Amino acid sequence: MYSSRPALLTDHYELTMVSAALQDGTADRRCVFEVFTRRLPTGRRYGVVAGTTRLVELLREFRFDEAEVAFLRDTGVVDERTARWLSDYRFTGDISGYAEGELYFPNSPVLTVSGTFAECVLLETLTLSVLNHDSAIAAAAARMVTAARGRTLIEMGARRAQEEAAVAAARAAYLAGFGFTSNLAAGRRYGIPTAGTAAHAFTLLHDDEPAAFASQVAALGRNTTLLVDTYDIAQGIRNAIAIAGPELRAVRIDSGDLSVLAQHSRELLDSLGATETKIIVSGDLDEYAIAALAAEPVDMYGAGTAVVTGSGAPTAGLVYKLVEVEGRPVVKRSEHKATVGGRKTAVRRHKPTGTATEEIVVPQGTPEPRPHDRPLQRRYVVGGEPVDDLPTLTESREHLRQCLISIPWEGLKLSAGDPTIPVIVQS
Amino acid sequence: MYSSRPALLTDHYELTMVSAALQDGTADRRCVFEVFTRRLPTGRRYGVVAGTTRLVELLREFRFDEAEVAFLRDTGVVDERTARWLSDYRFTGDISGYAEGELYFPNSPVLTVSGTFAECVLLETLTLSVLNHDSAIAAAAARMVTAARGRTLIEMGARRAQEEAAVAAARAAYLAGFGFTSNLAAGRRYGIPTAGTAAHAFTLLHDDEPAAFASQVAALGRNTTLLVDTYDIAQGIRNAIAIAGPELRAVRIDSGDLSVLAQHSRELLDSLGATETKIIVSGDLDEYAIAALAAEPVDMYGAGTAVVTGSGAPTAGLVYKLVEVEGRPVVKRSEHKATVGGRKTAVRRHKPTGTATEEIVVPQGTPEPRPHDRPLQRRYVVGGEPVDDLPTLTESREHLRQCLISIPWEGLKLSAGDPTIPVIVQS
Structure with a gap:
């Protein structure tokens, strides 16, 4: 070491x-x-x-x-x-x-x-x-915070930065107004709130998506975020609400056309009675992509590569x-x-x-x-x-x-x- | 800590x-x-x-x-x-x-x-x-090594990267074929040869440029590199050779049009009998800038920002x-x-x-x-x-x-x- x-x-x-x-x-x-x-x-x-x-x-x-x-x-x-x-x-x-x-x-x-x-x-x-x-990092993160217009940002870029730089980046992003980091060392070293739930690997590990969701809800409760885009997003949302009920805290979408998917997901969640279930989007978001989602029914943004590399x-x-x-x-x-x-x-x-x-x-x-x-x-x-x-x-x-x-x-x-x-x- | x-x-x-x-x-x-x-x-x-x-x-x-x-x-x-x-x-x-x-x-x-x-x-x-x-970092550095066509590269980007990322970057640049790093922690941790001589601050500290050069040569010997662009480069080279003699190892130029300056510096050094004195150039060099200097009488390149940030x-x-x-x-x-x-x-x-x-x-x-x-x-x-x-x-x-x-x-x-x-x- x-x-x-x-x-x-x-x-x-x-x-x-x-x-x-x-x-x-x-x-x-x-x-x-x-x-x-x-x-x-x-x-x-x-x-x-x-x-x-x-x-x-x-x-x-x-x-x-x-x-x-x-x-x-x-x-x-x-x-x-x-x-x-x-x-x-x-x-x-x-x-x-x-x-x-x-x-x-x-x-x-x-x-x-x-x-x-x-x-x-x-x-x-x-x-x-x-x-x-x-x-x-702080300058790039501040622009993302402005673009997010009051919605919460989660820094999740550790994997895109040198391991110690990632901890410093999480600190700078929090300083700039991000609400959470995925980085546990930053949580411990600087007292920044940490967040995170599951990756696609967790769904793939299980025999099917309902099994993965049931496991996560059993372990973490309904106040969790289910990642719904491993297979089919609409089916993923139906599985999520069927298992967690409309009290599910949030669903996360990590791929695809986030604008269209956020709209469809909101409609579907509402039609399932999950009107309070939040939508978190992630996937190569920078300040411009965040700004472009301002009118969509998104509740939280996960930002990774762009924030930890200073967005250019x-x-x-x-x-x-x-x-x-x-x-x-x-x-x-x-x-x-x-x-x-x-x-x-x-x-x-x-x-x-x-x-x-x-x-x-x-x-x-x-x-x-x-x-x-x-x-x-x-x-x-x-x-x-x-x-x-x-x-x-x-x-x-x-x-x-x-x-x-x-x-x-x-x-x-x-x-x-x-x-x-x-x-x-x-x- | x-x-x-x-x-x-x-x-x-x-x-x-x-x-x-x-x-x-x-x-x-x-x-x-x-x-x-x-x-x-x-x-x-x-x-x-x-x-x-x-x-x-x-x-x-x-x-x-x-x-x-x-x-x-x-x-x-x-x-x-x-x-x-x-x-x-x-x-x-x-x-x-x-x-x-x-x-x-x-x-x-x-x-x-x-x-x-x-x-x-x-x-x-x-x-x-x-x-x-x-x-x-290694991919960017490898392109610089190719562009340098056998000339030696020094990694000197620590100040442009998070402090621990800088050490890892120095290692990656050396892996890619750089000859030296300025980073002492990388020297100690990975056994990479380190290099460096003086900054403009050292010249400015002294009452005049000859005093600074005399001090450096007294302390480090003639096998050193004098930074000649604090005031006037031609006068700087004359001062350098007057003080160190034609056995001076190298001069460094860190600003200006490096192409023209390298040519003029070579001519001047040769005219002063310092035909073996090397020319090191630095200043925002990336692989393209290095390639553009291929035909100039440059002996070594110092690369900083571009290499430690992966050149884009x-x-x-x-x-x-x-x-x-x-x-x-x-x-x-x-x-x-x-x-x-x-x-x-x-x-x-x-x-x-x-x-x-x-x-x-x-x-x-x-x-x-x-x-x-x-x-x-x-x-x-x-x-x-x-x-x-x-x-x-x-x-x-x-x-x-x-x-x-x-x-x-x-x-x-x-x-x-x-x-x-x-x-x-x-x-």
């Missing part, structure tokens, strides 16, 4: 940079790194910050143990001096950033990491791995850049036009009605206060210690819900468009 | 199916599940099996400990009887399948899991998570289906045309020259032997125990290399096309 220790979830070059900086005396220069994106995935109108709390929890364990240091020394990645430094390593700097569930746009300073060069540069890869993945945008494109050294702004030449050096402070500006109008980002200063401004950055880590009031997943979920209410309505359109509000960097 | 124990990397419904099957007496029916895909990602000409050995290693640890069982019982996912059964659970069945590094096509029986229903159904999610992810196909679309119960083939009605029940045996048929022509798949039997047939399935687990001769990563890497030599040349084209060879299911 692999170790889930985080310190080696790091790129080789971070260690060689630390080696060189320790040797030339620059390792202790006070630095500020910022996480931001230059662009959203094509056509996306907003990004969703996700993963920050998960990152902070991983940082608690970001130490190099003896075996890890020995590996780095024995493979020649680091010299003796750096090996000793790594043995004592713990992050002692500060991390602040946008709340989980906050929206972001190109050039939003999503996370700010400050401390010595050496202690901060080591966190580049882990920080980006967590934020790029979780934010990508599997990574968020966030970067981790050095913006300040010893109080002096720095910037890579080729980015002079797009990027501004210096530690940034960000607020979101709103109309008196509460609708967001723009984001103001000020390098090395603070924006002139205006009514209806909302500061976007909060503290996550101070002097190496995570703050006591890290947001809970439930709080982050509610935060995103409020943020999505506050953006101009165009921002919620699924069609391709520009970022919903501009980020104005006052340089 | 999270636990990396695998048993809960499982979908809720697998546990409820086990509960119901234990109660109705079907849990012990002898079953065969198969992993296959109905289609390759759009336009792809082959798939690459990856992750199987990784899966088998995870299965060694696939047990439910007390706390996991308590979680499942306390949240009502399973009843007392199932909780007791889970406490004693270990897989005692057989697993066979295609070698890692083997090619696959629609309907290839990539993996076969047999045992009781209950013990096999529990492995669905973990099996698919591992194989879908790793195979997706982040998951492989493999499914895990029950195909046989107590020796009887089973199949879901809606799949009657596309899917055939029963345990399959597969061989690849070749011309006398060694070129593959087709794959023959026989349900509940074995193909009539022909010269130049190659059996495609090997044993991974027998009676719950992994076999002693699990393939090493190096062996799997070589296996894929040989497989790619054996397919018709059209199969290596990057353009969209049909599967290179047909899979003929003899039903």
